Amino acid sequence: MKTIVIANQKGGSGKSTLTVHLAAAAEQAGDGPALLSDTDPQGTAGDWFNQRKRTGLDTPRYAPLDLADLHGRLMALRDAGARYLFIDTAPSIGSVNAELFAKADLILVPLNPTPADLRALVKGLPLIKQSGRPFSFALARVRANLRNNEAAAMALEALGLVLPARMHERVIYAETFAHGKTALEIEPGGIAATEVSALWRAVRARVKESEKGRKRESEKGSIQERETA
Numbered sequence: 001m002k003t004i005v006i007a008n009q010k011g012g013s014g015k016s017t018l019t020v021h022l023a024a025a026a027e028q029a030g031d032g033p034a035l036l037s038d039t040d041p042q043g044t045a046g047d048w049f050n051q052r053k054r055t056g057l058d059t060p061r062y063a064p065l066d067l068a069d070l071h072g073r074l075m076a077l078r079d080a081g082a083r084y085l086f087i088d089t090a091p092s093i094g095s096v097n098a099e100l101f102a103k104a105d106l107i108l109v110p111l112n113p114t115p116a117d118l119r120a121l122v123k124g125l126p127l128i129k130q131s132g133r134p135f136s137f138a139l140a141r142v143r144a145n146l147r148n149n150e151a152a153a154m155a156l157e158a159l160g161l162v163l164p165a166r167m168h169e170r171v172i173y174a175e176t177f178a179h180g181k182t183a184l185e186i187e188p189g190g191i192a193a194t195e196v197s198a199l200w201r202a203v204r205a206r207v208k209e210s211e212k213g214r215k216r217e218s219e220k221g222s223i224q225e226r227e228t229a
C-alpha cells in the first residue's frame with residue numbers, strides 16, 4: 001500500500017478538494033482499492049464521505065486512523081488489500097503531521113501560485129523536508145492566464161519537484177462538499193474530470209519513481225557494504 005499525505009499549513013490551499021478527487025480518480029483509473037483518511041479535526045473529507053454514502057457511491061472507502069498506533073493501523077489497511085491511502089491533514093505544523101510525514105510514500109503539497117502562498121510555504125517546508133520522505137508540489141486553484149502562475153511555478157521548481165499536471169480554479173470543484181461527489185461524477189469526461197485524471201497519473205508516476213529511486217539507493221548501499229567487507 002502506498003500512503004499519500006496531502007499537506008500544506010495554509011488553510012484554503014485546496015488540500016481536502018485535492019484529496020477526495022485523487023482518491024476518486026485512483027478508483028476510476030482501476031488503481032483501487034483506494035482509501036481516504038482525515039486527520040483534520042474540521043473533518044472536511046470525513047463529512048464528504050458521509051454525504052457520498054447517501055448518494056449511493058461507496059468508493060473510495062473511508063478509513064479512520066488511530067494516531068496512537070499509526071504503524072499498526074497502516075499495516076492492517078495494507079493487509080486488508082488497500083493499494084493507495086490518501087490522508088487529508090489539518091493546516092498546522094504540529095507533531096501529528098510530522099508523524100504522518102514519516103509514514104508517507106509521497107507528501108503532496110497543493111499550493112495556489114500566489115506570492116502569499118509561496119511565502120507561507122517557506123514556514124511549512126522545513127518540517128516536510130526533515131521527514132526525509134519524497135514530496136511534490138501540486139499547483140491547485142490555478143486561475144487561468146495569470147502571469148503569476150509561471151513565475152510561481154519557476155520559484156517552486158527551485159524548492160522541489162512540481163507535478164506536471166495542475167488543478168484549476170473551477171466552480172465544479174467548489175461543489176465537491178455540497179453533495180459528496182467529485183468532478184469525475186458531476187461531469188464525466190469534462191475538462192475538470194480530465195485534469196483530475198491527469199493529476200492522478202502524475203501522482204502515481206511520482207510515487208513509482210521515488211520508490212525506484214529508493215531501491216537504487218539501497219542496492220548501491222548493499223554493493224558498497226559488500227565491497228568494503
Ligand SMILES: Nc1ncnc2c1ncn2[C@@H]1O[C@H](COP(=O)(O)OP(=O)(O)O)[C@@H](O)[C@H]1O
Binds near residue numbers: 013017044168173176
Ligand atoms: N480548484 C478549486 N476550484 C474552485 N474552488 C476550490 C478549488 N479547490 C478548493 N476550492 C474551494 O476552496 C475552499 C477551500 O478548499 P479546501 O479544499 O477545503 O482547502 P483546505 O483543505 O486546504 O483548507 C473550499 O470552499 C473549496 O470548495
Ligand SMILES: [Mg+2]
Binds near residue numbers: 015040044
Ligand atoms: Mg481541508
